[in-house]
Amino acid sequence: MRRGWRIGLAVVVSWLVAQSSGLAQGTTAVRVGHFPNITHVQALVARALERQGRNWFADRLGPGVRIEWYAYNAGPSAMEAIFAKSLDLTYVGPNPALNAYARSRGSEVRVVAGAVNGGSALVVQGDSTLSKPADFKGKRIATPQFGNTQDVAARAWLVAGGLRITQTGGDAQVVPTSNPDQLSLFKSKQLDAVWTVEPWVSRLESEAGGRVLVEENDAITTVLVSSADFLSRNRDLARRFVAAHRELTEWIRQNPDEAQRLVREELRASFRIDMAPELVARAWPRMQITPDVALSAFQSFVASAQAVGFLRDAPDLGRLIEEP
DSSP, X not given: OHHHHHHHHHHHHHHHHHHHHHHXXXXXXXXXXXXXXXXXXXXXXXHHHXXXXXXXXXXHHOTTEEEEEEEOSSHHHHHHHHHTTOOSEEEEOHHHHHHHHXXXXXXXXXXXXXXXXXXXXXXXXXXXXXXXXXXXXTOEEEESSTTSHHHHHHHHHHHHTTXXXXXXXXXXEEEEOOXXXXXXXXXXXXXXEEEEETTHHHHHHHHHOOEEEEEESSXXXXXXXXXXXXXXXXXXXXXXXXXXXXXXXXXXXHOHHHHHHHHHHHHHHHHOOOOOHHHHHHHGGGEEEOSOOOHHHHXXXXXXXXXXXXXXXXXOGGGTBOOO
């Protein structure tokens, strides 16, 4: 009886340990940030697939792992969440990633993959005669957020053209403005131009009669960033996430029509943004959807950020890009 009791107790203990382990696994969450922009296509498609019961990332990360999605308007906010340890990974523009890397002296963030190149542009009023940076003296140009990738690009373009641009003013006024507000202000002629990303570039064209003046066809628009802490503590999990991201990127490239439909569905479901199929189709060719990223591209971002006063010294980029 005593031997049987011990065996039974051992079975019960083993079962409790297994259950406890399962519960622990069930609470494992990977927290991922993104924006409600087409240039964050991998996140939008993945979230739309989840609504269909197809857990693209979670199914590839192993049993008991779930994805928690968090939306931000622009990169600096997402980087603050990384610093606050509220996010593990995020889709974000290169300049906020670079600024966060420099600010933390290379200790807080790592770029683990590319996501999208292109898809950003400077849009002016349709009847505007603006054609070069010097023409923008005394004009108002909106960007999504102070210090984000398009904000730095706009300031650097104006400075390279001979204008004096400060963080608060100068020869032209660069006005950080959320994307929805950009559209309404542009329609009412309160803005002379907007430097932004898709789908807002196409919306400014189709809904507000805007005209693209400068298009960044090859520039990095979105990368996948990990907190250095998450990468060091969960390298295998990060490796599986990046592999799933690459696989999803290839699926999107091979299935553009379905991917566009999923993007529209997710924008509607999560952000109440109704986007016509024609609008997404118009924006799509402007993007190069790629998981690859080169250090040389970040070196040019360093030069632009220094030119407009966002970086005092050129940081050592040796640890910036790290595939798990």
